Structures are given as C-alpha cells and as structure tokens.
Amino acid sequence: MIAIPKLRFLPRTGQTVTAPTANYRAGDDGTYQAGERARNARALEFVDNGNGTCTDFATMLQWVKAPALIIPGAADVDPGNQILAPHGTWTTTHAYAAADVVYDDVGATYQVCAVAHTSGAGTFAQDVAAHPTWWRQTIWIALATDLVHPAKMAWNAAIDACEALVYAGFTDWRLPNYMELASIIDPTIAQPLIRAPLVHPALDGTYTSTSTTMGSISTSAAALRFRYGDVLLNYSKATACFVYPVRGGIVNTVT
Numbered sequence: 001m002i003a004i005p006k007l008r009f010l011p012r013t014g015q016t017v018t019a020p021t022a023n024y025r026a027g028d029d030g031t032y033q034a035g036e037r038a039r040n041a042r043a044l045e046f047v048d049n050g051n052g053t054c055t056d057f058a059t060m061l062q063w064v065k066a067p068a069l070i071i072p073g074a075a076d077v078d079p080g081n082q083i084l085a086p087h088g089t090w091t092t093t094h095a096y097a098a099a100d101v102v103y104d105d106v107g108a109t110y111q112v113c114a115v116a117h118t119s120g121a122g123t124f125a126q127d128v129a130a131h132p133t134w135w136r137q138t139i140w141i142a143l144a145t146d147l148v149h150p151a152k153m154a155w156n157a158a159i160d161a162c163e164a165l166v167y168a169g170f171t172d173w174r175l176p177n178y179m180e181l182a183s184i185i186d187p188t189i190a191q192p193l194i195r196a197p198l199v200h201p202a203l204d205g206t207y208t209s210t211s212t213t214m215g216s217i218s219t220s221a222a223a224l225r226f227r228y229g230d231v232l233l234n235y236s237k238a239t240a241c242f243v244y245p246v247r248g249g250i251v252n253t254v255t
Contacts, residue, residue, distance in 0.1 A: 011035050011179060012033055012034065012035040012177075012179070013029055013035070013177050013178060013179050013212050015028075015029045015030045015033070015177070015212055015213060015215070016030050016033060017030045017213070017215070018030030018031045019031075021218075022218065023213065023218035023219050023237070024213055024218065025156065025159065027159040027160070027162070027163045027174065027175065027211070028159060028175070028211045028212075028213060029177040029178075029210070029211040029212040029213065030213070031211075031252070032174060032177070032211070032251045032252050033251070033252050034176075034177055034180060034249050034250060034251050034252070035177070035179060035180070035249065035250055045057040045058050046195060046196070046197065046198070048065065048197045049062075049168070051168045051169075052064065052065050052066075052069045052070075052167065052168050053065055053167075053168045054197055054198055055248075056183070056184070056195075059180075059183060059249055060248050060249050060250075061176075061180060061183070061246050061247070061248050061249045062170075062246065062247045062248045063184065063198055063244065063245070063246050064167060064168075064173075064244065064245045064246075065197060065198060065199060066198070066199035066200075066201070067140065067150035067201055067242065067243060067244060067245075068148055068149060068150055068199070068201050070140040070150065070165075070167060071138070071140045071141045071142075071148075071150055087100045087101055087102050088102065088103075089102065089103060089105075090102040090103065090104060090105065090124040090127070092121065092122065092127075100112075101138070101141075102124075104124040104125070105123050105124045105125070112135065112136050112138050139151060139153070139157070139161050140161070149201050149202060150201055150242065150243070151243075152206065152240035152241055152242055152243075153209070153240055153241065153243050154237060154238050154239065154240050154241075155209060155221050155237035155238070155241075156237065158175050158209045158241065158243045159174075159175050159211060161243060161245075162174050162175045162243065162245045165245055167245070170247055172247050173245040173246070173247050174211070174245070174246060174247065175209060175210065175211040175243065175245070175246075176210055176211060176244065176245075176246040177210055177211050177212045177222075178210040178212040178222035178223075178224065178231060178233075180210075180246055180249065181208060181210050181224050181244065181246075182224060182231060184198055185224070185226065185229045187229050191203055191226075191227050191228075192226035192227055193226050193227070193228070193229040194226045200226045200242070200244075201242055202242070203227055204227075205225055205227050205228070206225070206241065206242055207223035207224060207225050207232060207235055207239075207241045207242070208223060208224050208225070208226065208241055208242040208243070208244055209221065209223055209241040209242070209243050209244075210222045210223060210224065213237075214233050214234055217234050219236065219237055219238075220233075220234040220235055220236055220237060221235055221237050222235065223235035223241055
C-alpha cells in the first residue's frame, strides 16, 4: 500500500493575462493559473500508475511518464494508450486494422486508423472525406524514420497538442507552467535531471516548453532543459521544443 503524504502544492507563476491579448491565448499559463498563492516547502512523492502516467502526490500533478510512449514503437505501456504499429503509405488495397499508422498520399502527415479500413476511395483525402471518424492525425511522432523520439513543437502547437491529447483515459491534459515543469527536476542525479520514473526523450540540450509567457516579452515563453536543469525565460514561441503534458493539481482557483 502506498502512503500518501500530506499534500503541499506548487505556487502559481503569477501570470494572469491570457487571450484575447496579443501573444497570449486560451490554454496557456494565464488560463489555468495552476498552483497556489503561497510558496510551501514540499517533497516529491512519485508513483508509477502503470498506464503510461506518473503521479506526484506532493503536488497532485499527473504526468505522461514519457512522451515517446504516446507514439508508435514504444514498449512498456498499456496498448490502449498508444498507437500500435506503423504501416506505411496509405493504400486502398490494404485491410487496415485499428491503430495502424499510415501517411497520406504525399507522405506529409502521419494518420492513425481509428477503426477497420473498408473504403474503396482512390485517395487518402477522399477516404477521410467519406469516413472522417475513422482517422485522426497524430502530431506526437517525429519522422517516418523515427518512431522513438516524439516531435518537437512550437509554443502554439504544443498547447494545441496537449489540449487535444487523449491519453490513459484522460482528456484534460495541458502544457505545464514553468514552476510545474521545474518541480520534476532532480539535480542530484545523472543527466537528464528528471525525477524517476519520468523519462525525458533526449539528451541533446533541446528545451522543453512551458505555458508561461514572459510579461515583458510576450513573443517569448519560459522553457527548461533537463540536461542542465536551467530555465530560459525568453525562449521564442516560434522555436520548436519538446513537450511534456501534465494534468491535475490546483487549476484556475481564485483564493
């Protein structure tokens, strides 16, 4: 049995501005205002939920265990939470099964077959038009040749991806603010400095997005590197970063 400690939550970042102000938007830090007003001492208490997620019972934040688990080819995750198998270029001659991964006629975008494929349409676009609920786009994979590392995304795409994510049976995923993301740094371990059993996708020094816009530079957001444990407060929102979805905690409270 897991002993759950007395709950101590993260402070807010202090950002309250959100849409429709320029360079702020729905789904960002100002929307959720996650955390509490006062800073409290806290200790991390992680539990692997066995479904591709981990919960920090000190903050009640639930994290995707590893972004790579969302994409094809990852081991050690409930098959119901994962795209199962890459197939290749879409064709009308193949009897697709649920969770097959294909890319469209021009090879530009991966698609996920949601149900068995039975269409006889001549192009992928026709097939999607005829049966729109049979397919959904996955933006979590990186390349056709890389089914291990998740895609890097610019700030708006990262927020959209987290808001749209359905994973481990939950639909309320979001992009974390910089205090939430910093809470899973562990400076006492070898790189990457991320608290086990969470897994960071790479050691290349790429920043990971947060939802926090810097007040003085609204075209920039805070980003964090798990390789070094540093936070950059003026990272361009147009630059692609890794994405680490979160849910739970204290969200959008007024007290």
